[in-house]
Amino acid sequence: MLYGLIEPNSHAMSQTKAALRLRAKEARALLSPEEIAAYSAGIEQRLLDLLDGFETVMVYVSKPLEAETKGLIATLNRRGVRVVVPIIERETCSLRLSYLPDPSVLIPSTFSVPEPIGHELPAQPEDVEAVVIPMLAFDAEGNRLGYGAGYYDRFLCQYPHPKKIGIAFSCQQADCIPADENDVKMDYIVTEKGIIRQNGRAV
DSSP states (O other), X not given: OBOOOOOSSHHHHHHHHHHHHHHHHHHHHTSOHHHHHHHHHHHHHHHHHHTTTOSEEEEOXXXXXXXXXXXXXXXXXXXXXXXXXXXXXXXXXXXEEEEOSOGGGOEEOGGGXXXXXXXXXXXXXXXXXXXXXXXXXXXXXXXXXOSSSOHHHHHHHHOOOSEEEEEOOGGGBBSOOOOOTTOOOOSEEEETTEEEETTSOBO
């Protein structure tokens, strides 16, 4: 487990977040490909239970070392769920959305994230009922650290209605992550070990 302390000012908070990101990356990098595959499969099973009943779900497309989502996307498509994936717009620091009925069109794009470039099927954020979000680090209170660019926080501040589900490996958990008014809490956090609700209660 990673450990962090809440600092009183924004500069110290920024430094603390940077240190936690580094430690989380180091912890995740120690996982073998076999562990990543096995842990991701466990996360996927919990997600499929959690997402049962949702008709339109936004899912990030994983890149190396992240909790894998390609199997989840394929299974949701087979279930008849409308799968939406984010496309990173660096110019506006925002996310635009596309349906993904066919994952074979994905190609590595911005930040090496696979995206359906050239095969976009525009989706409306208002239609999304749940969002599966990557996390670099997290704590038991539902606080999340991403990669630092704020794409998901901005999106979720603008569209707060979907269920927010963060996923990561348990080794990326921190004791406490500093948060301010721009940081959006997760409703659920899913790891290979279980599900944490926002109130910190494990299920």
